[in-house]
Amino acid sequence: MTRISTLLIANRGEIACRVMRTAKSQGIKTVAVYSDADAHAPHVQMADDAVHIGAAPVNESYLLIDRIIQAAKDSGADAIHPGYGFLSENAAFSQACSDAGIIFVGPPEKAIDVMGDKARSKRAMIAAGVPCVPGYQDDDQSDATLTSEAEKIGVPLMVKAAAGGGGRGMRLVHDQKDVPNAIKLARSEAENAFGNGELILEKAIIKPRHVEIQVFADSHGHTIHLGERDCSVQRRHQKVIEEAPCPVMTPELRAEMGVAAVEAARAVDYRGAGTVEFLLDQSGSFYFLEMNTRLQVEHPVTEEITGLDLVALQLKVAQGEPLGIAQSDVTLTGHAMEVRLYAEDPADDFLPSTGHIDLWHPAQNARIDSGIATGGEVSPFYDSMVAKIITHGATREDARRQMVKALSETALFGPKTNRDFLIDALERPDFVEGKATTAFIAENYGEDGVDLGAYEFDAFAIAAAMQHKLRQQTAHKLALNVNPELLDWSSTANLQTVAQYAQLGEASDTDGTIHVHVISPGHYRVEGAGQEAEVELLSITEDTAKLRVNGRTVTAIYHAHGRNLHLALEKRSLSVTDMTGLSAMEDMAGGGTVVAPMHGLLLEILVEQGATVAKGDKLAVLEAMKMQHEILAEIDGTVETVAAIAGKQIAADDLIMEIVAEEEDESTV
Numbered sequence: 001m002t003r004i005s006t007l008l009i010a011n012r013g014e015i016a017c018r019v020m021r022t023a024k025s026q027g028i029k030t031v032a033v034y035s036d037a038d039a040h041a042p043h044v045q046m047a048d049d050a051v052h053i054g055a056a057p058v059n060e061s062y063l064l065i066d067r068i069i070q071a072a073k074d075s076g077a078d079a080i081h082p083g084y085g086f087l088s089e090n091a092a093f094s095q096a097c098s099d100a101g102i103i104f105v106g107p108p109e110k111a112i113d114v115m116g117d118k119a120r121s122k123r124a125m126i127a128a129g130v131p132c133v134p135g136y137q138d139d140d141q142s143d144a145t146l147t148s149e150a151e152k153i154g155v156p157l158m159v160k161a162a163a164g165g166g167g168r169g170m171r172l173v174h175d176q177k178d179v180p181n182a183i184k185l186a187r188s189e190a191e192n193a194f195g196n197g198e199l200i201l202e203k204a205i206i207k208p209r210h211v212e213i214q215v216f217a218d219s220h221g222h223t224i225h226l227g228e229r230d231c232s233v234q235r236r237h238q239k240v241i242e243e244a245p246c247p248v249m250t251p252e253l254r255a256e257m258g259v260a261a262v263e264a265a266r267a268v269d270y271r272g273a274g275t276v277e278f279l280l281d282q283s284g285s286f287y288f289l290e291m292n293t294r295l296q297v298e299h300p301v302t303e304e305i306t307g308l309d310l311v312a313l314q315l316k317v318a319q320g321e322p323l324g325i326a327q328s329d330v331t332l333t334g335h336a337m338e339v340r341l342y343a344e345d346p347a348d349d350f351l352p353s354t355g356h357i358d359l360w361h362p363a364q365n366a367r368i369d370s371g372i373a374t375g376g377e378v379s380p381f382y383d384s385m386v387a388k389i390i391t392h393g394a395t396r397e398d399a400r401r402q403m404v405k406a407l408s409e410t411a412l413f414g415p416k417t418n419r420d421f422l423i424d425a426l427e428r429p430d431f432v433e434g435k436a437t438t439a440f441i442a443e444n445y446g447e448d449g450v451d452l453g454a455y456e457f458d459a460f461a462i463a464a465a466m467q468h469k470l471r472q473q474t475a476h477k478l479a480l481n482v483n484p485e486l487l488d489w490s491s492t493a494n495l496q497t498v499a500q501y502a503q504l505g506e507a508s509d510t511d512g513t514i515h516v517h518v519i520s521p522g523h524y525r526v527e528g529a530g531q532e533a534e535v536e537l538l539s540i541t542e543d544t545a546k547l548r549v550n551g552r553t554v555t556a557i558y559h560a561h562g563r564n565l566h567l568a569l570e571k572r573s574l575s576v577t578d579m580t581g582l583s584a585m586e587d588m589a590g591g592g593t594v595v596a597p598m599h600g601l602l603l604e605i606l607v608e609q610g611a612t613v614a615k616g617d618k619l620a621v622l623e624a625m626k627m628q629h630e631i632l633a634e635i636d637g638t639v640e641t642v643a644a645i646a647g648k649q650i651a652a653d654d655l656i657m658e659i660v661a662e663e664e665d666e667s668t669v
């Protein structure tokens, strides 16, 4: 037994933070590694020590075996936890750790090696008596053999790259005559992607569930399983929702799958945490798919129903201690769910979305494993998963409802996220009824981007009322000479403010003009697009407002910057820009200060320094989310300076130019 005193975590983001949490609780000193992009990241701030390992791209930092081993030596680390991804399933890294006398918190190289190859792992599993999908996984890769084997298997048929994983290099064939072409294409894809064109063939299982068993093994001959997770809800092989137990599991099936998973682990002399993936078909038969030789993203749902800390168990086993838990000690209590919050844009084919984090506001009443912070960045260099939300309840429905609530109380502003998509998916009947298979997302949303439909007018009404309130607060704070008739505290009853809203990045549901009538301070009647709503602001903190909208109480998480307002409502998030704010602010600034009304690309600047302009003249054109916005002169005057550059991105409120008024008789400073 070797006690770990200093643990280096060769990872970043939420999993680095997750591993450190347990290490710290055990009195183990933690060392983070970081790239240029992560110098101020939460995982670096959380660690006792941190070592810079290179530039932002992963192959210049988090994938550099030598740098990480050196970082461990320099910081006196006696063990390395690889997290998931990066070097976690890299046999050479595991080897480099042992060569350097450092404990690798993971399985032996041989297990990583065998399980990293679909043909080798399947042969090992068949030999161990683990049920596998009927197919061909031998060395003879001639076209003749593959074609005749495909004929024996029949259609539908899966052609998979032996070196592939997670759906890469996989082809589904429906017609026997397409087999030769599928083999040719799959082989060349595999050669390009993995430098290895070897293929396996399998009968295709239609609409299976993805059910995986968590296993644990120590170096004293104990191997146990901790039950299953159902990870059927995936989009292009990216998991989105995971849960435990599997909704259709029975004690008998669990026992059978558990034995198969333990046998799989024993067959490769496994040690530590591992996951054996199975396909579960409609008739209840299950088939080995692959084994992941790492701690998985979705391990928390197993922690929630078993009450075990899987990182603690990993460290225990890595130190050479016995697991200390027998199979009969493992009990499963209640139901747990996890959703993955991705910084991506569901409306734009789930394209990753990056940039400054204006606000990260995680819900209070759920376990949230995240690696981000307000003021930080979502970098384009790394995975777009930024947080996991985990709930646990007595029943599946209890866990599901808690999850919907947790999401409604969570906001990430800055990059776009899949938050609203997750809420929508959790409410789909197939999911509610526990019927989701691997076809769930394709069946419910199609293959491309997701359209969650038009916003309710209430959402715009809330936005308009809050814009009004925030503008008033800003004016008060700045104590500027604003026309009091613009503000609530005017004694004039039923004042009308006309606000024009342009949405940032979302299809406009209104003609853009919204009227805010002040009934009394904090109480508004909002009209627009032929609809109206009564909005009462009940309370407001720096990031959360409570409102009553048409008699219904709602909570809105918000972030305002300049004229832009981000809102996370119960089921939908929206971002709006107050277009009237522009002239109001310019009035405050004394006119002539031309700023960008929203984030976008400054396409053109149409006037030069020294030019004479008249009110209404076109000054510049800004492109924001595929729409062009003309920026017009608000006053007559002379262009004193042009501060912005055409062809470049510009942020809301950035200065474009200064115009000096014709008659300079009103100084505001």
Ligand code: MV4
Pocket: 133, 158, 165, 166, 167, 168, 170, 202, 203, 204, 205, 206, 208, 209, 210, 231, 232, 234, 237, 279, 289, 290, 438
């Ligand atoms: C399959 C299959 C059906 N039949 N193999 C996709 C990822 C890789 N781990 C294996 N995958 C599949 N293999 C046979 N013989 C269907 C899938 C599959 C899938 C599996 C798990 C979770 C989601 C999936 C989505 C599409 C296809």
